[in-house]
Amino acid sequence: MAQSIEQLRSTIDNIDQQIVGLLNQRAQTAKQIGSTKTDGVIYKPDRERSVINNALQTSTKALPDSSVETIYREIIAACRNLQQPLKVAYLGPEGTYSEEAARRHCGQTSEFVWASSIGEVLVMAENGQADIAVVPIENSTEGSVSHTLDLLQSTPLTICGEVASPIHHQLLTNTHDIKHIKEVIAHPQALAQCKKWLDTHLPNVTRTPASSNAEAARQAADSTEAAAIAGERAASIYKLAILHKNIEDEPNNTTRFLVLGKNETSATGDDKTSLICTTQNKPGALYRLLEILANQNINIVKLESRPSRQNLWEYYFYIDIDGHKDDAPIQNALEAIKDVTTSTKFLGSYPKGALL
Known part of the structure; x- marks a missing residue:
């Protein structure tokens, strides 16, 4: 005989009590971890990605993966705050899509501060007013955010994460x-x-x-x-x-945001690495750069040229590749690239972002 609504609700109440008890256990454990940390780093996107992946692998799929990830990002944020609140800088003012992406990625209970330009957002993380900065890098219909690409040349921050956020107008x-x-x-x-x-x-x-x-x-x-x-x-x-609602012309309209901070991340097994390279102004220079990546069987995710703004008609190349800087093929490639470029800046290796 099927259970009544009252019986099913009673079952949910019992499950909720268990969930709250386990959440409190997790919170206490997180506080213990915080008291034993020596590096003072509160945002560890590689560890957070690992926690979320473990949850997704355990899931029976009664909930969509996107829902499980959203729930766990809030759990992680709440427990992280017990150690120290994460302060996140974003392109404001309040109500922008940058804020929405930052909140989805970092959890609603993190602290959020906004600036009126992408450059100011980065400066806030550079000078310690924020722990990390979240800035737009490209849109699926409009292309790259050129200003962000140019600022990556000069910022001392490291890319430590990314988030792909659907944009619904x-x-x-x-x-x-x-x-x-x-x-x-x-x-x-x-x-x-x-x-x-x-x-x-x-x-x-x-x-x-x-x-x-x-x-x-x-x-x-x-x-x-x-x-x-x-x-x-x-x-x-x-x-x-x-x-x-949802008046955008392209239903899959998505913006990718970068998360930048002062600490590098460890490999997760599903990572991306970003570089900026300047090549010699002569035939075959870019080909030799790409050949090195091909010889190491490294997949190029994004390649874009931008004016260097230093010498007339000189360009730099922004490159996203699959893998982590600690992977042997990328280590080999980064060493070999030095011989065919006039400058190379490592921007960061970080966990690939899920669509949130």
Whole structure:
């Protein structure tokens, strides 16, 4: 005979009591670990990735992997805070997609501070105002964030993690009737990513660029005739209604963010390494660089050229490759690359990020 709803709920109550008991045990153990640490490092993305992978391997798949990872990131954050709260810098103001990505990756109970430019975000982590910085590096439809690529040349920080975050644009407004909207405010990239939807539903409405989607939401909050394109968190912060959900033209719109800090990470078995290389300005220079990677059977995930801004028509190459710097093939390649480049900067080896 099937159990009644009351019996099933009683079973859930008993399970919840066990979960809380185990969470408290985990918290006590985390505090013990914190008291015995000698390096003072509170953010260890390699260890966190290992914990999450163990949970995913144990899962019976009654919950989707994405849900298990989200739950464990919050558990890790809560236990980490018992040792010392993690302070995370992001591109603000509050309500940006950068903040959403930072919160998904680091857990809602971490401390978050924002800056108005990517350069300022990095500086906050460089000078100790934050433990780590979360900055956008590329979007699946708009391509790389050039400013971030250029800043990676000069920052002393190391890439220690990444997170891929789905970008869903919402139409936020104070009105409940789309006919009342006379202006749409958004970051230029968001306007481009929602062009088809806007052309179809709001073809004659003024489109006004803003410095960020959160700033667009702030401006729209003061008007009864304006709408903003932003995320759900911005709607909550600025007390706007979501008039239409997910208005982006590409449903798989995703932005990848880098996590940068002062400490390197250990290999996890599923890592990525990032480099910046400058080659000699002569035929075959890039070919020789790529040949070294090919000879070591190293997969290139991303390759992009950018002006060096030092000499006219001189370019540097930003490269993402599969593997960790401690892997023998990459060690061999990094040594051999020195002979075919005029400069090479190791940016970091870090666990590959999951889509959160």
